[in-house]
Amino acid sequence: MYPKPYIDYLVYFHTNRDYFECHEVLEEHWKVADPRHRNVLWVGLIQVAVSLYHHRRSNYVGAERTMKKAISILDAHHQELFQIGLQPIDLISILNKHLRLIQASKPYQSLNMPIVDEHLVQQCHAHPLAQTFGWLTPSNLQDEHLIHRHKLRDRTAIIAERAKKLRKSRASRS
Template identity: 50%
Template sequence: MYPRAYIDYLVHFHGDRDYFECHEILEEFWKEKEAKHRDQVWVGFIQIAVSLYHQRRQNFNGSFRMMKGAIRILSTHESMLSTLGLDGETLLRILTKRLEEISAHQAYRSLYLPIVDQGLLQQCEARSRELNMGWWKDSDLKLEAITHRHSLRDRSDVVAARKESLEKKQSHR
């Protein structure tokens, strides 16, 4: 009933709290469709994860921009949130409160999405067991590998692709 990428997003969101991974999972899913057929609701969820990633790292400006964008997008798609197993009104209230906290430079704390579909909860719990990951737990703020994931990841494939692209451009001049 729900896309696998969405389930995996929720599992990481409420399990290991790897918001960078949440972003990667949904961005890849979102990009599977042609640009004109992409559903913006996924961008809203991506922005929630990126906002929390930034807040946890005390990048309050980046966190604020992302959360503000998420609220704007999800507000315009509120009716779709129930089809995704969430209480849309509660979600928007939670996000608005978090935006106020970010604006006041309050320290990060775990955020829980208001999942109301019991079937979705069961799917997430089963998937978290498959991944040998906890479910519905707070962040472990001591895990540097998750807190600073963007700066610790292997980017050799990105560097190689950029180099190849530059070489192609130079050879066509």
């Protein structure tokens, strides 16, 4: 009933709080489902994860900017949020409360999405990561790899792909 990348997103979001991976799995889904539109539900959820990633790293400017965008997008998609098992009014309220924390430069706190579909919760609980890390586990603020994931990841494939595109672009101009 729900796209697997969305379930993966929820599991990363509520277990080990790997917001970088939340972004990755849902971005891949969005690029297949509706890449031409930037104000769709999936982008709003991606931006929530990006905001929390920034907030956890004390990047309050980036966290505020992306949370405002996320709220704006998600607030326009109440029906779709409900269709993917979330309570839209509660979600927007939770995100606005978190935005106020960010704006006050308060330390990061883990938040939970208001999932109202018990079947969706059961699917998430059955996921191997939920079995490993537990459900609704607070973020491990001592895990440097989790907090600074974008700096510590292997970017070899990304760099190679960018170089390939640059060569192709230069070749087409010649």
